[in-house]
Amino acid sequence: MKKQLSFVPISLLTLSPGKPVPVDIYSWVHGADKPHLFLASDRILESDLLKNKPDDVELRLFIEPSSRSDFQQYLQRLVNDNDHIKTLNDERRSAIVSEVVRDVLANAFKSESTSTIVGTANLLGQHIASLVSETQLSMTGLSKILHHDYGTFTHSANVALYSSLLALRMGFDEYSIEDIAVGGLLHDIGKLSIEDRILNKAGKLDDMEFRIIKKHPLEGFRRLLSEENVTTCQLLMAYQHHEKLDGTGYPVGIESDEISKVAKLCAVVDVYEALTSKRPYRNAMRPEQAIEIMSRDVGKHLDGEILEIWKEFVFENEGALS
Ligand SMILES: [Fe+2]
Structure with a gap:
């Protein structure tokens, strides 16, 4: 597993429930020694995934640096999808x-x-x-x-x-x-x-x-x-x-x-x-x-x-x- 520093932080808010994300997303819960795979690429974010998280635990999400341009393209598609972005x-x-x-x-x-x-x-x-x-x-x-x-x-x-x-x-x-x-x-x-x-x-x-x-x-x-x-x-x-x-x-x-x-x-x-x-x-x-x-x-x-x-x-x- 790579060191945390080599991962790129992303905001949970940029994930859109119901829309698959084309890159692997990792989480790093405070106190854990390494990040874990949170959502595999092309899987849909289910709201259940967030339910198991205690409210006082900050969920920090990351992607690998090599996924950065794919992730940005995903965000751009979301922004350009006018009907979808207005539902958020x-x-x-x-x-x-x-x-x-x-x-x-x-x-x-x-x-x-x-x-x-x-x-x-x-x-x-x-x-x-x-x-x-x-x-x-x-x-x-x-x-x-x-x-x-x-x-x-x-x-x-x-x-x-x-x-x-x-x-x-x-x-x-x-x-x-x-x-x-x-x-x-x-x-x-x-x-x-x-x-x-x-x-x-x-x-x-x-x-x-x-x-x-x-x-x-x-x-x-x-x-x-x-x-x-x-x-x-x-x-x-x-x-x-x-x-x-x-x-x-x-x-x-x-x-x-x-x-x-x-x-x-x-x-x-x-x-x-x-x-x-x-x-x-x-x-x-x-x-x-x-x-x-x-x-x-x-x-x-x-x-x-x-x-x-x-x-x-x-x-x-x-x-x-x-
Ligand atoms: Fe200036």
Whole structure:
């Protein structure tokens, strides 16, 4: 049996009862010395399999690394099966969609081709917009599902989902929510031009490195400008998401009313996602800590009204947090 480290963790929520999974799935119960086969490939997940598990035992599921692409294809088929995905409960559906968005976006980013990324973002944006419009998502539920590592694609996938949720609450229509979801997926595309050494640096950036980082909004804007099917909203999200209300942001240093509403929206969830994710030099912050820090900058950096709407969403199910 291989060591646990060689297995890839998956969420139980991504398994769909009644649908066979094309790969072997292993479980590793706390205290056990090795993983056991939980569900053999192409067997249907029966709800009985979960009944024998005591409620206080956390069931951790894994697949072998060699099964990863087959598992992702299975998830993609589930997402594309519109009739089936709509029958799933909100938590299961959001787990499947977010896994697919993250993984498919990761592959597109690896291609380093702007056209491939834009094409992929347009497809994924539709799934995100439907998910957000048709389900009741809460930050408590999302925190169990979303990854919080520091990769540009993970960050972009989370920002896209958060942007759409915020847009829905700000009253944007369904068409705009999809537009904004795609913008979230693309907002940091300019980082493709920055070396990993600088993006993943564990210590403080020196002046030269920070100057390079500050080029990514303009670089992203340039990349997107030469593509078809990119909207003004998406261009503005990429170009202006680091501008601040008091004019101290970058790349231009424009102020309050000069910054577009969608870029202000993007800035709120961009900062929130960054603070609540693990960084090479610090641990992830808790939601209340992140909101507290963001509130200090209202009027200088972030738009107060938009932050207030985001804050309401984050704390909506605060009673359920424990
Ligand atoms: Fe950025």
